[in-house]
Amino acid sequence: MADATTTRPLRADAARNRRRVLDAAREAFDAHGTDVSLEDVARAAGVGVGTLYRHFPTRLDLVEAAYRDSVEQFVAQADLLLDREPAGEALDAWVMGFVDYVVRKKGMAAALRAGLGDEAGEIFATSRANLEAAAARLVAAAQADGAIRTDVEALDVLRAVSGVCLAGAGAVDRERTTRVLRIVLDGLRWSADAPS
Known part of the structure; x- marks a missing residue:
């Protein structure tokens, strides 16, 4: 749609x-x-x-467009941050922005699943691909700067961050979610100069 x-x-x-x-x-x-x-x-x-x-x-047309727009704006943040910040800090800021991103899109995703059924899969697959591409740009830049370990892949980062954010999205426990994301980011930096 x-x-x-x-x-x-x-x-x-x-x-x-x-x-x-x-x-x-x-x-x-x-x-x-x-x-x-x-x-x-x-x-x-x-x-x-x-x-x-x-x-x-239709309402569903608006929900879909708003969902896609949400993803596009969050994906665009990756490049904006890379233009303004050192790569490691850009990655940190993007990861921390995931909390609001997940909370924002959660209700829209549920409405799309309910309204479109299996057809929603294409929307979510496109969104995932765009998010992974943005994460890949951030991860590669941070690795090139020596800010994070070199054995990490963009999909690793997305899975870890998405899991943490989804776990906290129900209660919207931002303080705890933010704390756990900082632990994830510390793990990305651990042994950055001498990757295992």
Whole structure:
């Protein structure tokens, strides 16, 4: 399933409206779940409900687009961080951002599974591939800088971090989750100069 705007380029004003709807939807889904009133989403975006439905004909279309957008924005953070920070610090910051990322997308993922069934698998597979590619860029850069051990793969990092974040997502125990993520990051740095 894809939103109605993916087949042709949007005019600048339509693209701005679509962006505002997506931002408002993500905030509303974070705060109130995916059953939030779409009229409230349109109002928060500063557009009419007709504009929302023009871009996203169904609630599920909006949930899917918001989910994909969430993934894209988090993936993009990897490169932004690498541009601004030393590679080891960029990896640390991205990993610590995983907590909010997992909490944000959890409700949307459940709605997609419920609404799309097996078809949701393609969305999740694409998301995983994009996340793994971002993690690979961060890991390679951190290894090249000598900030983390060289025997670690991007998938190792993703599995460890995802597991920690998913375990803490139910209770949203940010303090404990953050502490455990710091332990994971310390493990990545252990013996960085002399990998085992």
